[in-house]
Amino acid sequence: MISAHxxxxxxxxxxxxxxxxxxxxxxxxxxxxxxxxxxxxxADKDMIVMGRGSYEKVLxxxxxxxxxxxxxxxxxxxxxxxxxxxxxxxxFTNNTPTGVMAELAKENVRRVYVDGGRLVQSFLRDGLVxxxxxxxxxxxxxxxRPLFGALPRDIDLQLVSSRSFPxxxxxxxxxxxx
Amino acid sequence: MISAHxxxxxxxxxxxxxxxxxxxxxxxxxxxxxxxxxxxxxADKDMIVMGRGSYEKVLxxxxxxxxxxxxxxxxxxxxxxxxxxxxxxxxFTNNTPTGVMAELAKENVRRVYVDGGRLVQSFLRDGLVxxxxxxxxxxxxxxxRPLFGALPRDIDLQLVSSRSFPxxxxxxxxxxxx
Numbered sequence: 001m002i003s004a005h006x007x008x009x010x011x012x013x014x015x016x017x018x019x020x021x022x023x024x025x026x027x028x029x030x031x032x033x034x035x036x037x038x039x040x041x042x043a044d045k046d047m048i049v050m051g052r053g054s055y056e057k058v059l060x061x062x063x064x065x066x067x068x069x070x071x072x073x074x075x076x077x078x079x080x081x082x083x084x085x086x087x088x089x090x091x092f093t094n095n096t097p098t099g100v101m102a103e104l105a106k107e108n109v110r111r112v113y114v115d116g117g118r119l120v121q122s123f124l125r126d127g128l129v130x131x132x133x134x135x136x137x138x139x140x141x142x143x144x145r146p147l148f149g150a151l152p153r154d155i156d157l158q159l160v161s162s163r164s165f166p167x168x169x170x171x172x173x174x175x176x177x178x
Numbered sequence: 179m180i181s182a183h184x185x186x187x188x189x190x191x192x193x194x195x196x197x198x199x200x201x202x203x204x205x206x207x208x209x210x211x212x213x214x215x216x217x218x219x220x221a222d223k224d225m226i227v228m229g230r231g232s233y234e235k236v237l238x239x240x241x242x243x244x245x246x247x248x249x250x251x252x253x254x255x256x257x258x259x260x261x262x263x264x265x266x267x268x269x270f271t272n273n274t275p276t277g278v279m280a281e282l283a284k285e286n287v288r289r290v291y292v293d294g295g296r297l298v299q300s301f302l303r304d305g306l307v308x309x310x311x312x313x314x315x316x317x318x319x320x321x322x323r324p325l326f327g328a329l330p331r332d333i334d335l336q337l338v339s340s341r342s343f344p345x346x347x348x349x350x351x352x353x354x355x356x
Binding site: 012013014025124134136138139140141142143147148149150151152153154155156157158159161162164168169170172174 | 190191192203302312314316317318319320321325326327328329330331332333334335336337339340342346347348350352
């Protein structure tokens, strides 16, 4: 049985990045002395799936930050070679979210971390997300790339837990009910 | 010195109502056995200001719910008569948010409750909001009337407190820093 899990930060007005992808507003509010639970979250995940937007953002970082295999869902990248430095760490696919989950299940992947706004939206639309850890950053940025998008129907959530940090982050964990 | 305060509920995806104004999704998740703090919030407010959208929504309720004077900011309603049943309870104005605050300050109004999505957005854009109590309802509705909107610049927030309820509501209070 395979399941998909979200761990993502958003401005209070619901953006994961500015219109141009900038996340400086997020990074500058990250207090490195606070443990926001990412290490605990990722500890039991076998695989990370992301869209091209997140992948290309991560490529601009100084170092590749993931110690889990990454699958990039992208029509555009599928069929192109993975950069030499990322061989064995990254794969590209043009499969759909549902197709990807079936494919990964066959590889005995059990728990998948879904990263990136548009991919989270796709997984939500297709009913593939089991739970979400949403960390709300105390800022309004006014515009940007939204965390959530249109849905074919309401998605009922169960609040599992909520906590706040001295830095002003509020982190809530939701289980999807429908 | 006059100040403006927000107390509002939103879906996790940032909507205060569906596209047609429906708030059934919100009302059906309201647990009347929980005290979400509205009585405490309103206790020290002298006046409620809202836009036409909120006013017309409230008119559809069985009874007028407010025991504070209400000022409706509306170009369209300004100059029209207030309904007989609401005389003394409601006024209409075509003043701007900044103008309204100056006008109310002269009347010795001290603390104003700003209600309704578009009016909250206007007050935020004009730098008129002192603090906000945001109650997040555990549901994604996919589309609707957004709580927040475009801004001329980032608004930094200080988290004052955050709490969650057995029903799954998460209520966070923010003070505006810029």
